[in-house]
Amino acid sequence: MNVDATRIDLCGLGVAAAAELLARGEISAVALTEAYLGRIKALDRKLNSYIAVTENLARTAAVESDARRKAGRTLGPLDGVPIALKDNIDVAGVATTGGIGARRKHVAESDAFVTAKLKAAGAVILGKLNMHEGAHGATTANEAFGYCYNPYSEGFTPGGSSGGSGAAVAAGLCAGALGSDTLGSIRIPSSFCGISGIKPTQGLVSVRGVLPLAFSLDHVGPMAPRVADLAVMLQALAGVDFDDPLSLAPPNSFSFNLDDTKSLAGLRIGRLTDIAVRAGDALDPDVAAGYDKALNVLKSLGATIVDVTLEGFDHNKVRSRAMLIIEADLAVIHADDLERDPGGFTPGFREGVDYGRQQSAPKLAAAFEMLREVKPVAAKLFANVDAIVTPATPCTAFSFKQPMPKTLTAFTAFANYAGAPSVSVPMGLSKAGLPMGLLFTARPWADITALRMAAAYEAAANWNLRPKGF
Amino acid sequence: MNVDATRIDLCGLGVAAAAELLARGEISAVALTEAYLGRIKALDRKLNSYIAVTENLARTAAVESDARRKAGRTLGPLDGVPIALKDNIDVAGVATTGGIGARRKHVAESDAFVTAKLKAAGAVILGKLNMHEGAHGATTANEAFGYCYNPYSEGFTPGGSSGGSGAAVAAGLCAGALGSDTLGSIRIPSSFCGISGIKPTQGLVSVRGVLPLAFSLDHVGPMAPRVADLAVMLQALAGVDFDDPLSLAPPNSFSFNLDDTKSLAGLRIGRLTDIAVRAGDALDPDVAAGYDKALNVLKSLGATIVDVTLEGFDHNKVRSRAMLIIEADLAVIHADDLERDPGGFTPGFREGVDYGRQQSAPKLAAAFEMLREVKPVAAKLFANVDAIVTPATPCTAFSFKQPMPKTLTAFTAFANYAGAPSVSVPMGLSKAGLPMGLLFTARPWADITALRMAAAYEAAANWNLRPKGF
Structure with missing residues (x-):
């Protein structure tokens, strides 16, 4: 045809x-x-x-x-x-x-x-x-x-x-x-x-x-x-790069093939029981309701849903240490430009760098140590489930006039600390017509498992979002 | 019998x-x-x-x-x-x-x-x-x-x-x-x-x-x-430990079996061409001569010897950054004891910690960045050879009255930065009757290759060292 x-x-x-x-x-x-x-x-x-x-x-x-x-x-x-x-x-x-x-x-x-x-x-x-x-x-x-x-x-x-x-x-x-x-x-x-x-x-x-x-x-x-x-x-x-110190060869079993996206039978997915606590005030009720519906979709696809808590992972505490790591690195990365053209950065950005500069080396060492402690939390989680599913963000998009909620990264940052693959997929629209996202974070090197879960959910939920006028 | x-x-x-x-x-x-x-x-x-x-x-x-x-x-x-x-x-x-x-x-x-x-x-x-x-x-x-x-x-x-x-x-x-x-x-x-x-x-x-x-x-x-x-x-x-953030599962192909230690045919071993420059004044002529003899032994075992330079790896520069990393971590690790019982540490140790404390977070961030840059050097090396062989130390043991040479770790530390396995094996005695060591550093997860090279050398050289009176 x-x-x-x-x-x-x-x-x-x-x-x-x-x-x-x-x-x-x-x-x-x-x-x-x-x-x-x-x-x-x-x-x-x-x-x-x-x-x-x-x-x-x-x-x-x-x-x-x-x-x-x-x-x-x-x-x-x-x-x-x-x-x-x-x-x-x-x-x-x-x-x-x-x-x-x-x-x-x-x-x-x-x-x-x-x-x-x-x-x-x-x-x-x-x-x-x-x-x-x-x-x-x-x-x-x-x-x-x-x-x-x-x-x-x-x-x-x-x-x-x-x-x-x-x-x-x-x-x-x-x-x-x-x-x-x-x-x-x-x-x-x-x-x-x-x-x-x-x-x-x-x-x-x-x-x-x-x-x-x-x-x-x-x-x-x-x-x-x-x-x-x-x-x-x-x-x-994907590919091994000798010039990237963190580049790694995937296990021999690694595949890019999504395989079966009609059934998630045999897969164990962790439901985070305390999303309300972790999201705090920022949690949009539509997101919470959407998450519950999404869990039902995953169940209907044959996945086994298991309650998990991420005990030992305090997002707010780790986030403040990650900020120090970021701001210390920024001082290194932009050292030349900050000296040459300080006006070429916003005052807010420069304040962040200044904060990093004022901290001591042991404070940064302790921050790295605290971040490393997330890995055992992740290892224990992934010994029990193939992936954890959460909302991608506690809220939907907000007006530029509003401040950014501090818990915006409450569900995403865990994957960065754990080195784990993490996929966001649309979870429908809020009552205000704004997109919501569902997040699958799988064990390291199970990228395709995370994608497969997201694809199965996508097909079953069938949102087909498209913004008006575009 | x-x-x-x-x-x-x-x-x-x-x-x-x-x-x-x-x-x-x-x-x-x-x-x-x-x-x-x-x-x-x-x-x-x-x-x-x-x-x-x-x-x-x-x-x-x-x-x-x-x-x-x-x-x-x-x-x-x-x-x-x-x-x-x-x-x-x-x-x-x-x-x-x-x-x-x-x-x-x-x-x-x-x-x-x-x-x-x-x-x-x-x-x-x-x-x-x-x-x-x-x-x-x-x-x-x-x-x-x-x-x-x-x-x-x-x-x-x-x-x-x-x-x-x-x-x-x-x-x-x-x-x-x-x-x-x-x-x-x-x-x-x-x-x-x-x-x-x-x-x-x-x-x-x-x-x-x-x-x-x-x-x-x-x-x-x-x-x-x-x-x-x-x-x-x-x-x-060996074994995976969920509670160690750096613990990793070895590749499926990993083995602890030394196999053939009579022949090294098919293995490529890098000879470091500038050991004299890297070791500096600390290089003992007996060690240099022993290294040359060891290379001949490896050749006689069938290994292919390839000249390598470790271009981009300046031991002295990286060492000073590693010292900062160590001293910042020490301030974190021993924080309680240093406060409780400062006299329970030597003044030299406390000076090291104080140095770490006085440095800034971005200085430590830059040190980590410099250490990370060793990994690409290692990746390129191990794309060319199965292992690099060097003296383990530039010198033999010295009197407590003598100072420690600054290049003592010139050959060993590379493996720590690269995460690579590294085996020291006796290389005979110096004219003064002091042991010398030969070091095989192989690509990450080739622990058994490094051990096999060392075992083959050990069997061929047959030193059988034993200190008098013990």
Whole structure:
């Protein structure tokens, strides 16, 4: 059956469906790329999700992709699929601002590991996406490059720090995006923008060439409309990198194949019994109700639901230590720019760095020790269950006029401390029409188990979210 | 053939040979234990290698071991083999001094992971061994518990920080010992005392219950007369520990079987071309000559010798950063005792801690970053060779009147930064009659490859060192 390409909603395909139509020759990389470029031009003024659109590079890449396909030399499923990158990921010849004014002219000399992987897979790089300044925050209220907005509600945050990635994917301004995640920066905007995102197992995807926030907690990973998109992207991104000290070879048994997403029989999923306590005042009743419904969906899929408590993991206490680790690392990472152009950072950012500078080495050593203590908590958890499921965020997106709740990372950060894979998938809309997210955090190297759970839930819940006007 | 047990040199057997005679019923655990206890009483006044001899516990364990064997319920090869532990390793009911005066009364409530492993394997715990104060030094010139001496030369250091372990094993005061190693503390005393020692791959052997020196660099491992002893002990010690944040499951392919130790054909071993530069003034010409001869032995065993340089790894620079990491961690680890009983630490130790306290958090963050940069150097090295071989130490043991050379850890510390397994094996005696050590450092999880290389060299070189009078 031949499909009329002019009748396909090209920018609604996401990654896996676009890859399939490209493979079947029903659409071209050039048509797809032009559709996204046109849409960015028409719609991104409302969102400000892009810091830079690499239009010429994208067009050239699309033409080359179609030529490869014609010649039978296609590079893989991502060949010709338009992807955009958070602006802390190096693309050779393009500035890596990291959302920091002082870095406007920091043109990258070479590609990040993940950029090179995407190029090697034939992906079309559309541009660089807006983000919270230096990845140090979760609203993407960016003073230097302009606020990024949530496509579901004017004047609302898309979350962050990968806010541009969340907004652009949700609004159909790229087929998929890369984000980075230190305490939740992929999964918070995924939750707030009604899309899917995965923070992979630490070491599975190299962070070389991604501007760091905290060396020991940083991860990079894909964000896309659907879970199947994440699996395709993750396979292209993964790989051992000698130049990333934390890069690791996955176990021989590691697979990128989602297999059965109709049944979760045989899998044990932990239900966190004290989400209300952990979320505190920030817990939206719609999120709590959505979580309960999601647990029923998982039960109906055959999963065994087990009550778990994460005893010994006090999010608020660990978070304050993680902040010290981040702010000490920031002082190292941005030392040159802070000296050269202090005005190129916001006062809030500089205050964070100053806090880090004023602390002692033993205080930082103790912070690392406290973070390490999360690993045994995770090991005991994952001896009992295959994954834990929680809301991705305690609340939905909020107005830029509101402060960020302190418990925003209450459910996401655990995976960063544990090095565990963690997937956010849409959990429907709140009564106010704002997306909610469900989070599966699995044992290290069980990335595909987390994705499989998310995919099964996605198929069963069948939300198919799309923001009005996009 | 029946062997006359009275004619066996019981305390010269080491671990594997004792295990074999025990298994054949030719010796008893009680006879073996009494022989060691008698020898400790007779000879340790010269060495001061023990801080505590757990005579009653040992006798009870020996009787129980023999009873198990008689009943056909032997626990494994180590059942009945007398082992001593560095005094930073918890044994329930016994003080863990860590070589620190202030800790004289710090009785451990439970066993360290490795202690429990040894007990579960039926080993007889003989006692706790002398060490450098807090493991923070490499001479075992211990002011609180008395200096420990090298059995090869009166008034000379056995090395450290596991100096008691080195001296006791060399003098036949235990069949094997445990040491700990942060920059070389197992392998330096192994080299100085003419015995074998392995710092395993980081994560293979849990460090829970071992008083830390630097959380991120500490390792625990066996020291014994011969390489085969290390393999038997390592198998008993290894295991995943949920309560150690750095504990890891080895790859499925991991084995403790030494296999062929007659030929090294097919293995690529890196020869470090600039040992003279790295060792500096400390390089003993006998060590340099011994290293060249050892390379010839390895070549004759069929190994392919490849020149390597470790480009990008500046030992002196990294060492100063590691010292900051150690001294910041020490301030955390000993915070209570330093406040309660500052006089229970030497002024030198307190100065180190004070240095750590005076440094800033970003300085420590930068130190961690510099250490992480060693991993890519190691990854590139091990992509080219199976292991690197170097002298274990640039020099032999020295008089307590002499200062410790700054490059003492020039060859050992790399393995701690890289998380790689590293085995020291005797390389003969210097002209002055002092032991020299050869070091094999293999890629992470290739512990058995490192041991196999060391065993093949040991068999071919056939040094059979034994200090006079012991």
